[in-house]
Amino acid sequence: MKKILILSTALCGFAASAQADITVMGWGGAYANSQIEAYFKPFTAATGKKVVSVDSDNPATPVKSQVEANNVTIDVAVLEIADAVRLCDEGALVPFDFSALPNGADGTGAEDDFIAGTLTECMIPTDIFSTVVAYDASKFPDAPPTSIADFFDLEKFPGKRGIRKNAKTTLEMALMADGVPAAEVYALLETDEGVDRAFAKLDTIKKDAVFWEAGAQPPQLLADGEVVMTTAYNGRIFNAVQLESKPFAIVWDGQVFEWEGMAIPKGAPNEADALELIHFATASEQLAKAAEFISYGPPRKSSASLVGNIQGKEEPMGPNLPTDPANMTNALGSSLDFWVDRDIQLNERFNAWLASN
Amino acid sequence: MTPAAPITPAMLTTADGRPLKAALAAAQARSKRRALFLVLPLLLFVVISFVIPIGQMLQRSFYHDGFSKSAPALQAWFAENPLGTEPDEAAYAALVADLALMQETRAAGDAGTRINYTLPGARSLYTSAARGAKKLEPPFKEALLAEDAKWADPRLWVAMRSAASPWTADFYMIAADLQLAADGGVERAPETQRVYVALYIKTIFLAALITGICLLLAFPIAHLLATLPMAKANLLLILVLLPFWTSLLVRTTSWIVLLQDQGVINSFLVYLGAIGDDGRLRMIYNQTGTIIVMVHILLPFMVLPLYSVMRVIPPSYARAARSLGATSWTTFRRIYLPQTLPGIGAGALLVFILAVGYYITPALVGGADGMLYSNMISFHMNKANWSMAAALATLLLLGVLVLYWLYDRLVGIDNLKLG
Numbered sequence: 001m002k003k004i005l006i007l008s009t010a011l012c013g014f015a016a017s018a019q020a021d022i023t024v025m026g027w028g029g030a031y032a033n034s035q036i037e038a039y040f041k042p043f044t045a046a047t048g049k050k051v052v053s054v055d056s057d058n059p060a061t062p063v064k065s066q067v068e069a070n071n072v073t074i075d076v077a078v079l080e081i082a083d084a085v086r087l088c089d090e091g092a093l094v095p096f097d098f099s100a101l102p103n104g105a106d107g108t109g110a111e112d113d114f115i116a117g118t119l120t121e122c123m124i125p126t127d128i129f130s131t132v133v134a135y136d137a138s139k140f141p142d143a144p145p146t147s148i149a150d151f152f153d154l155e156k157f158p159g160k161r162g163i164r165k166n167a168k169t170t171l172e173m174a175l176m177a178d179g180v181p182a183a184e185v186y187a188l189l190e191t192d193e194g195v196d197r198a199f200a201k202l203d204t205i206k207k208d209a210v211f212w213e214a215g216a217q218p219p220q221l222l223a224d225g226e227v228v229m230t231t232a233y234n235g236r237i238f239n240a241v242q243l244e245s246k247p248f249a250i251v252w253d254g255q256v257f258e259w260e261g262m263a264i265p266k267g268a269p270n271e272a273d274a275l276e277l278i279h280f281a282t283a284s285e286q287l288a289k290a291a292e293f294i295s296y297g298p299p300r301k302s303s304a305s306l307v308g309n310i311q312g313k314e315e316p317m318g319p320n321l322p323t324d325p326a327n328m329t330n331a332l333g334s335s336l337d338f339w340v341d342r343d344i345q346l347n348e349r350f351n352a353w354l355a356s357n
Numbered sequence: 358m359t360p361a362a363p364i365t366p367a368m369l370t371t372a373d374g375r376p377l378k379a380a381l382a383a384a385q386a387r388s389k390r391r392a393l394f395l396v397l398p399l400l401l402f403v404v405i406s407f408v409i410p411i412g413q414m415l416q417r418s419f420y421h422d423g424f425s426k427s428a429p430a431l432q433a434w435f436a437e438n439p440l441g442t443e444p445d446e447a448a449y450a451a452l453v454a455d456l457a458l459m460q461e462t463r464a465a466g467d468a469g470t471r472i473n474y475t476l477p478g479a480r481s482l483y484t485s486a487a488r489g490a491k492k493l494e495p496p497f498k499e500a501l502l503a504e505d506a507k508w509a510d511p512r513l514w515v516a517m518r519s520a521a522s523p524w525t526a527d528f529y530m531i532a533a534d535l536q537l538a539a540d541g542g543v544e545r546a547p548e549t550q551r552v553y554v555a556l557y558i559k560t561i562f563l564a565a566l567i568t569g570i571c572l573l574l575a576f577p578i579a580h581l582l583a584t585l586p587m588a589k590a591n592l593l594l595i596l597v598l599l600p601f602w603t604s605l606l607v608r609t610t611s612w613i614v615l616l617q618d619q620g621v622i623n624s625f626l627v628y629l630g631a632i633g634d635d636g637r638l639r640m641i642y643n644q645t646g647t648i649i650v651m652v653h654i655l656l657p658f659m660v661l662p663l664y665s666v667m668r669v670i671p672p673s674y675a676r677a678a679r680s681l682g683a684t685s686w687t688t689f690r691r692i693y694l695p696q697t698l699p700g701i702g703a704g705a706l707l708v709f710i711l712a713v714g715y716y717i718t719p720a721l722v723g724g725a726d727g728m729l730y731s732n733m734i735s736f737h738m739n740k741a742n743w744s745m746a747a748a749l750a751t752l753l754l755l756g757v758l759v760l761y762w763l764y765d766r767l768v769g770i771d772n773l774k775l776g
Contacts, residue, residue, distance in 0.1 A: 061741065086741070089466020090467050090470075211642065225619040226619060337481050342477060345478070
C-alpha cells in the first residue's frame with residue numbers, strides 16, 4: 001500500500017512538473033520572428049514557460065477545423081481581425097475580460113489605451129499593418145508620386161501597376177483615388193453605384209496592371225522592373241528597403257490599415273497559460289519592442305513613445321509605422337462589418353471583372 | 358461395425374467423411390480471409406483517406422445547418438405556410454424567438470453566414486439583431502422593421518425559407534451563376550456577378566489545350582527515347598525526369614524569371630533587335646503564361662506512359678508494312694499510331710486530370726485571365742466557405758468523370774497503359 005502511495009505521489013509530481021509547452025500558431029517569416037523576439041523569449045525568461053511557435057498560411061483555417069473536430073492543439077492563434085470576428089461570432093474563440101489586461105505604461109486603463117475600435121471581444125490586437133502604394137524611387141527621380149490618385153495617373157507616371165488580386169482594399173483605394181473622402185468610402189461601397197464607380201476607376205489602369213496574389217510578390221515585381229508602382233503591405237516594402245537596400249518608397253496617402261492580434265481557440269489545451277502569455281505580450285513595452293523588428297504599428301497609444309530604433313540600426317522606427325501621425329493624414333481603417341457581409345459577393349464580381357476584357 | 362451409409366456417386370467426401378465441396382469451400386474461405394488481412398491495411402487507407410473525405414465533401418456540398426440548427430420556430434412557420442405567404446406577425450415572432458436563441462448559443466454569425474451565401478449583405482442583420490433580440494417587445498414586426506427595414510425584403514424571407522432546411526441545392530445554384538428570385542424561384546445572377554460557368558468552361562478548355570500541346574511535344578520525345586540505344590536513352594530520360602523531381606514552386610518561379618517583361622527571353626530578343634524596348638512581349642501574368650508553365654510542368658506525365666508503350670512495340674511491324682509497299686505516313690498512321698494508343702490514352706488522361714485541378718501555378722503566373730476553377734475553390738476554402746468549395750469541387754469531379762466515361766466509350770478503358 002505504501003509503495004503504491006509513493007508511486008502515485010511520484011507520478012503526480014511528474015505530471016505537474018512536465019508542463020506542456022504553449023503552442024502559438026502564427027504566420028511565419030519576419031512577422032513570427034518579431035513575436036518570438038519581443039513576446040515569447042521574454043515571456044519564457046520571466047515565467048519559465050516554454051512557447052512553441054508554429055507557422056501557417058492563415059491560422060484561422062486550422063482553428064476553425066480543429067474546433068469543429070473537437071481536437072484543438074493550438075493555445076494561441078495569431079489572427080487577422082476579420083477572421084477573429086467571424087470565428088468569435090461562430091463561437092470558436094474564447095472571449096476576453098478586458099479589465100484583466102495590464103494598464104498602459106503611462107497608467108491609462110487598457111480599454112482607453114488601445115486605439116479606438118481595435119479591441120474586440122475575442123482578440124487582443126498586437127499590431128497594425130497597412131496596404132499602401134509603393135514605388136520605385138529611381139523611376140521617378142524628379143517628381144515622385146505623392147497621392148493615391150497618382151497611382152491611377154498613367155500620363156504623369158507611366159509604367160505598369162501591381163494590384164492585389166482581391167477586391168478587399170483594392171476597391172477602397174480606387175474610390176479614394178477617385179476623390180472620395182476616407183470617411184465616406186464604405187457608405188458608398190454599400191451601394192451598387194459605388195461599386196460600379198470603383199470598378200470604373202480600376203478599368204482605367206487594367207491594361208497596365210499586373211495582378212499579384214502573395215505578399216512577397218510586389219517587392220519582387222518592383223525589383224525586377226516589372227512594375228513601377230504597386231499596392232503592397234508596408235512591412236514587405238520596409239524589409240526590401242532595409243535588408244536589401246532597394247530604392248523603394250511608400251505613398252502613405254490613401255493607406256488602408258488593418259490589425260492583427262492574438263486569440264484563444266475554444267478548447268485550447270493550456271487556456272490559462274495562453275491567457276497569461278497574451279496579457280504579457282500585449283503590454284505597452286512588448287508591443288513597442290515588436291515594432292522595432294517589423295514595421296507594424298503598436299495598437300496601444302502608450303507604446304508610440306516607447307518605440308526605439310530599428311533593430312541593429314541607428315535610425316528611429318517611428319516614421320516607418322502606419323500609426324505614425326504624419327502617415328495617418330488620409331488613412332482608412334478597413335471595415336470589418338462591411339467585408340464580413342460583402343467579401344464573397346465582391347470577390348466574385350472582382351473575378352468576373354478580371355476575366356472580362 | 359455398422360454398414361457404411363450408401364454414398365451417392367456425385368457426393369465426394371474427404372478422408373474424414375466431410376463432403377469435398379464443403380471442405381474445399383472452408384479451405385478457400387480461410388485463404389480468402391488471409392488474403393483479406395494482407396490487403397486490409399491498403400483497404401483501410403483507401404477508405405480513410407479517400408472514400409470518407411470524398412463522401413464528406415459530397416455531403417457538405419448539399420448540407421449546411423448553420424441557419425437551420427438555430428431556427429426551429431421559423432422552420433415550423435415555414436412548414437405551415439407555403440411559399441408566397443406574406444410573413445405575418447407570427448412569422449416575425451418566430452424570427453425574434455430564433456434570434457434570441459442564436460444570441461444564447463452564439464450562433465448568429467453562423468446563421469447569418471448561411472443566409473449571406475444566397476443574399477450578400479445579410480450577415481450583419483443577424484448579428485446585430487440577435488444582440489438586441491431579448492429586449493424586443495411585440496408587435497415584433499414593427500419592432501424589427503424599426504431596427505432595420507431590410508427585414509421586410511421578400512428575398513430575405515425566400516433565402517431564410519431555403520436555409521431553414523439543412524439539405525440544400527443552393528450552393529449548386531450559385532455555381533450555376535443563378536440566384537434566388539423574390540418569388541422563390543431562381544433567376545440568373547446579374548451579369549457582373551457571373552463567374553463560375555464561364556470559368557468552368559475555360560478550365561476544361563485550357564486543360565484540353567494543355568493536354569493537346571503536351572501530346573504534340575511528348576510524342577517525338579518518347580519516340581526518340583524508345584528507339585535510341587539504352588545508354589543514350591537513359592541519359593535523355595534523366596533530362597525528362599530532372600524537372601519532374603524539382604519542386605513545383607521552383608519551376609514556376611524560374612519561368613517567371615524567364616518570361617516576365619524584363620526577363621531573360623524578352624531582354625535577349627531586345628538585344629537581338631527582334632523587338633523594340635517598348636514592344637516587349639507579354640508572356641506571363643496572363644493565360645499564355647499559365648499555358649506555357651503548365652505544359653512544362655505536366656510534360657513528364659505524358660512522356661513516361663508514351664515511352665513505356667513505345668519501347669515494347671516491335672520495330673518489325675513497321676518494317677513489314679514498309680516492305681509491303683506502305684508509305685511512311687501510312688505506316689505511321691495505320692501501324693505505329695494505333696499501337697501507341699494505350700500510352701496516348703493514359704498520358705492524356707493523367708495530364709488532363711492534373712491540369713483541371715491545378716491551382717498554385719495559375720495563382721502565381723495567371724494574372725487576370727489565366728485563373729482556373731481551382732482558384733475559386735481555394736478562395737472559398739480560405740473564407741471557410743466549405744459548402745461552396747465542396748460544390749465547386751464536386752462539379753469538377755463530375756466533369757472529369759463524364760470525360761472518363763466518354764473516354765471509356767470511345768477508346769475503351771482496358772486500352773490504357775499507365776507505365
